[in-house]
Every structure is written in C-alpha cells, then in structure tokens.
Amino acid sequence: MTLTQSQKRGFFGACMLAAILIAIGVVTTFFASNYQLRLVYSAFVNLIVVLGLQVFMGNSRLTNLSHSAFMGIGAYAAAICVTPVAMKQIALPDAPWGLNAFALDPVTSAIIALIVTGIVSLAVGVFIVRMTGTGATIASLAVLVIVHSIFLYRTDIFKGNQAFFGIPQVFSLTSIVILAVVVVFIVRGFRESPWGVMLRASADDETGAAAMGVNVRRLRLIAWVLSGLILATAGIAYAYFLGTISARPFYFNHVFLTLAMLIFGGMRTVTGAVLGTFAISFGLEIVRWLETGPKVIGINLPELLGLSGIMLGLVIVLTMALRPVGVMGDREIEEVFSKR
Amino acid sequence: MLELNGVSKSFGGVHAVRDVSFVLEQGEVRGLIGPNGAGKSTLVNLISGLLAPTAGSMTLDGLPLKGKSAHQRARLGIARTFQNLRVFPSLSVEQNIDVARYAAGGAPLVDAAIAEFGLRDKLTARANALSYGDQRRLEIVRGLALGPKVLMLDEPAAGMNEEETAALGASLRWVQREAGCALFVIDHDLKFIMTLCDRITVLDMGAVIAEGSPQEITQNPKVISAYLGEDIGAEA
Numbered sequence: 001m002t003l004t005q006s007q008k009r010g011f012f013g014a015c016m017l018a019a020i021l022i023a024i025g026v027v028t029t030f031f032a033s034n035y036q037l038r039l040v041y042s043a044f045v046n047l048i049v050v051l052g053l054q055v056f057m058g059n060s061r062l063t064n065l066s067h068s069a070f071m072g073i074g075a076y077a078a079a080i081c082v083t084p085v086a087m088k089q090i091a092l093p094d095a096p097w098g099l100n101a102f103a104l105d106p107v108t109s110a111i112i113a114l115i116v117t118g119i120v121s122l123a124v125g126v127f128i129v130r131m132t133g134t135g136a137t138i139a140s141l142a143v144l145v146i147v148h149s150i151f152l153y154r155t156d157i158f159k160g161n162q163a164f165f166g167i168p169q170v171f172s173l174t175s176i177v178i179l180a181v182v183v184v185f186i187v188r189g190f191r192e193s194p195w196g197v198m199l200r201a202s203a204d205d206e207t208g209a210a211a212m213g214v215n216v217r218r219l220r221l222i223a224w225v226l227s228g229l230i231l232a233t234a235g236i237a238y239a240y241f242l243g244t245i246s247a248r249p250f251y252f253n254h255v256f257l258t259l260a261m262l263i264f265g266g267m268r269t270v271t272g273a274v275l276g277t278f279a280i281s282f283g284l285e286i287v288r289w290l291e292t293g294p295k296v297i298g299i300n301l302p303e304l305l306g307l308s309g310i311m312l313g314l315v316i317v318l319t320m321a322l323r324p325v326g327v328m329g330d331r332e333i334e335e336v337f338s339k340r
Numbered sequence: 341m342l343e344l345n346g347v348s349k350s351f352g353g354v355h356a357v358r359d360v361s362f363v364l365e366q367g368e369v370r371g372l373i374g375p376n377g378a379g380k381s382t383l384v385n386l387i388s389g390l391l392a393p394t395a396g397s398m399t400l401d402g403l404p405l406k407g408k409s410a411h412q413r414a415r416l417g418i419a420r421t422f423q424n425l426r427v428f429p430s431l432s433v434e435q436n437i438d439v440a441r442y443a444a445g446g447a448p449l450v451d452a453a454i455a456e457f458g459l460r461d462k463l464t465a466r467a468n469a470l471s472y473g474d475q476r477r478l479e480i481v482r483g484l485a486l487g488p489k490v491l492m493l494d495e496p497a498a499g500m501n502e503e504e505t506a507a508l509g510a511s512l513r514w515v516q517r518e519a520g521c522a523l524f525v526i527d528h529d530l531k532f533i534m535t536l537c538d539r540i541t542v543l544d545m546g547a548v549i550a551e552g553s554p555q556e557i558t559q560n561p562k563v564i565s566a567y568l569g570e571d572i573g574a575e576a
Contacts, residue, residue: 005464006435194442201428201439208426211388213414213443213486268430330430330466 010192013334017188017274018181021047024278025177037173043281044176045238047274049258050265051180051187052230054273056223057262059196061203062132064224065255066124066140067231069147070117072250074232075239076151076158077116079167081109082240087166094156106170110236114229121228122221129220132206144255151247163244171240179237183230188270188332190226195219257284260312264319266326271333276326280315287311341366341522342387342418342490347396349379349386349546356382358546359396364490369516369523371537371554373530379546380526381423384492387524388420389413400489415444417489421479421496423526429468433459436467436478440485447487449519456514457481472499477508484519491515492524497532505529509536534558 003011021044028040053067081104083091088100104112124143128136151158158164190196202209202216209216239245257280265276293303319326328336342364349357357379364370372380385391387398389410398405400416408416419440428436441450454460457477462470470478476496483491496512497505509532516523527533533540534554542550542563550560557563 004434004438006432194438197431197435198439198442201431201436204428204430205426207390207410208422208428209439210410211390211414211420211422211426212440212482213411214439215411215443 004192006197007192009334009338010188010332013271013332014185014188016333016337017184017271020274021177021180021184025173029173039281039285041173041176041241042238043277044173044180045234045241046258046261046281047180047277048176048183048234048237049231049254050261050273050277051183051270052227052234053258053262054267054270055187055190055230056220056227058267058269058273059191059199059203059223060220061267062128062220063137064128064140064227065137065259066143066147067227067258068250068252068254069144070121070228070231071235071238071254072147072151072245072247073120074113074117074235075245075250076164076235077232078106078109078113078236079164079239079245080157081112082106082168083164083166084168091159091164091166092156096156099157106168106240110240113236114232117228117232117235118225121225125221125224125228128224129217144252148247148251151250158247161247163246165244167239167243167245169241169243171237176237176241179233183233184270184274186226187230187273190223191270195222199223256312256316260315263326264315266328268325268330269328269332271331271336272326272328275328279327280312283311283315284308341401343399344387345397345399347383347386347393347398349382349391349393355546357386357393360543360546360548361396362541362548362551364522364524366489366522367516367520368539369512369525369537371533371540372524372526372543373528373533373540374543378543380543381494382546383543384420384494384524384526387413387490387492388418411443414440414486417487417521418492419483419486419488419490419521420492421476421483421494423494423498425472425475425479427467427470427475427478427482429466431467432463433465433467433470433478434463437482437485440482444486447485449487450481450485452518453481453484453515456511473504476500477511480511480515484515484521488519488521490522490524491519492526494526495528496525497527497529505532508532512536 028037032040049067049071053064056064080099084103085101092100128139131139152160198214199219202214202219206216261276261280262273264280266272287308290301291304291307293301345361347357347360360383374380382391386393389408400418405413437450457480459478459481462474467478480496497508500508512523525533525537537554539552540554540557541548542557550557550563
C-alpha cells in the first residue's frame, strides 16, 4: 500500500517530535540532578497519558475524564503480577484468588496488564461510544469515580490510599523516552490512518460521515480501546519506575492536570499533546517554586499555597476562552515549518 | 434497481412523504422536483437511511433496506450529497474523498472524477478553504468515491451561476457515461433538470403527482396547476 501525502508528512512530523523527545532525554541524562530527572520522568509519563488522551479526544472530539483510572488499572495490574511473592505476603496478606501467591517477570506482567486494561476499556467503551457530547463526558466521569472507589475500598487487593510497595524498579529514563517515542509514532500513525481520517470526519460532521459509509461507533470504540492501552502503558511505566503506587495519583487531580496539558497544547494534534505536556510541566515547576515564597532579587515573596491549582484552572479557562483549539490548533509540527 | 413501495414519513401530524412508490433503473438520470416543502429532501433522507419511514419498504437490487443504517446503505451503494453542505472542514480535499474511499474499499473512477470536477490542483487544500461551488463539487466526487449504484444529489446547482451550472450538467453526464450509476437529482433550476434528466418525478405535499419524460412533465396539467405555473413551457 502506498502512503498518502498526509501520511508521509505525518511520518516526517513524528520523526521531528521523536528527535525533540530524545534530545530532552539526552540533556536530562547528562545534566540533570536526581530530583530533576524524576521530574522529567514524570513529565514523560504524563506525556504518554496525554498522547493516550489525544488518540480518543483529538480524533473523536468527545471528552474523556476517566483516563487516569485506566492508567491506574494498568499500574495496579502490572504491580500485582510483578511484585515478588515475599513482598506481596507482607503488603497484601488477605488478597483473594491467590493474587499474593505468584509473581511474573516484568514483560509478562506488562502484557497481562495491557490485556486486563484492554478488556475493561472495551467493556466501558461499548457504552461510552453510544453517547454523544455531554452524555459521554459525564459517563466517563462516573467511570473514574467507580474505579477510584474500587481502588480505595478493596484494600485487600489495592491497599487503597496506603502505598502498594515492592514493585521492581526496572524502568529508567531511557526506557520511558523510547516508550514515548514509540507511542508518538503510534498516535500520529493512527491520526493519519484510514481509521483516524474517518473518525476525524465523523467529528467534523457525524451525519455526513455516516452518509459516506463511516461506522462512527465502531471507530470511536477502536480509538477508545487504543487510548486505554496507551494509558495502561503509562501506568505500567509509572509503577516500574517508582516502585510504589497508591490510589490517589490516579484520581481527579491527575485527570485535571493532563486535561489542562492537552487543552493548552491543542487536542486535535499530536504536536499539541507534546507541547502542552512539556509547557505545563515546566510552568508548574516554576509555580511550585513561587508557592514556597522564595527570595527573588532580594525581595521575599509571600507563601502562595494552592497557586498551582489556580494556575491549572486558569490555563484551562483562558485557553477555552481565547483559543479553544489550543496553541497548535489544527496544525502539526511539520505544517508549522512548511511554507504553506 | 432501487425500488420504493408506498414509502411514507410523518413527523407528528405532518405527512412529509405520502405513499411514494417508484423504481429507479440502473444508469438512469432521474429528476425530482416539487415546490418548497414538497418532501424532496425528506425522501432523500429516507432512502439514505438518515430517517426511518413510518410506512412502506425499499429495496436495492432486491435487497430490503429496512434496518440498514446510513453507513451500511452507503457501503451498499447509495451515495448522496447534501443541500446544506457537509464537507469535513478540518480535513483536506483529498482526505474528504479518502473517507468514502476507505469506507467503501475504493472506487476505480475516483482519480478521473477528481480531474473532471476540477479538484486536481486543490487536493491538499483544507475543505473549508474551498469556494462554495468547489465544496458542492467535492461532495459529488466524495459520493462517487463510494463506487455507488445510486448517487443522489440534493440541489447540486444551488448557488451556482449559469456558466457553472452548465459545466456541472456536462460533468454529471460524464458521470452517467463513465460511472454507470443512476443519478437522482433534486434541483429548483428547471432548465438544468429538464436538460439533464431522462425522467422526472414530481412531488407535491409529499405525494407523487406526476412522473414521465421532461416533455410529458411540461405538458402535464396536474403539474402545471399544482406547482409549475404557466411559464413551464417557456422555461423548458
């Protein structure tokens, strides 16, 4: 099969984004402190989340608020499989179904986590794709709350708000950079694939797309499940680096943070997802520093606790008000640099 | 080929389409005319599956269309354009056409149709950057990319000047010749319809009041009194 014009450009654009990600990784490896490295790592985890969000939201233009739950499902599923039996006997003494009596290698555990998340997102997606607009948004919010409640109250499996510890820390910055690059190619490839083009057509005009033979629900479901798998990947990468997880990071604050990243950068493009993630991650670090009331050129600034939350809210409100399509709008990176 | 049997549609108490029956033959160019509100667009929506009839049945090559959704009918070979343009604004011209091509698995004639309708140099442009006439032509090419058995055109000449309308007529005859699909054309431009179509169906108040060759239609007293007025002979 020959590639269309936009597919060739898409491949080129994905290469440019990959080069940027690799450059960030290399600079971090050589120049960053341990603390900064952890920040960059978490920015890369969030990048994969935002890319996962973009696959569904950017192409179908339906809002998903449950994404952090799917990240959590991936993280917990992998953690339960990979954590050594001795650790699990301590952490999960009352686990049912023999969950604390086996341990698998990290790769097998990751595959199982992807399968589990894929099945759950398929089951949820069947309902989500039947809805439109507000219905889908509210239903996805309900999914977030349901999953979080399960994490929180099935303490025998998930430990709730306590730390689930003892997960082998098999990931490094290099691993996540490679993973992010692969995901960028997958997400951009999907956008320019027949599925992506047909799904975007349905987002432009659902009736018109149906009259052109597009099975809108089926395509939404494909994008939804792919999104779920990418979110699970982010969750696995998170668990495999930190070695400890709990229910809290997979709830509303994280939903809000990653949503702000996607909206700010522009949800219609992969470039927007990358730009938004790094811009907000960097901006947030500055704001966190300001929150503590630092001394700047001899002036003691007051402590401003809660400033980061306010800033994220403002980013969403201002982007929605002033430029609803985000910084990138409809343009991918290669379109910015081409003459036309 | 496409057969309608007693198709009716009512919205609440309003009978938009009443007991419409006709057969569209392969390769035929059929005009559908009638005053505003006669139910022409509703009929196209019923055939394309965007609306479900309240009564009656439809078949395509003997296959019942009941229960088939809009996208299934499109894949079976029922293509259409819209009175209010429905191009995909954020996609390029080429991608607009690709959507139909992907859904239907490709039609051999598409590249030739792109050239015939003057879109060859505009393939990379975003669809919402096209002129009104080009958007109408894009909808036709997009419909052809489904490789259809029937292409229904809802006011394809709307908003076009005389020159553009004449060119459109020539292109549509090209479609009939090359694609071999039936054309089902709604328009208010009688001269356009009369010169383009083999047969014409006249709809009034949702019901078929006449059917025949352009000649017969212009002389049908029912048509003259119900809709066209005295100047029909003059216009055609």
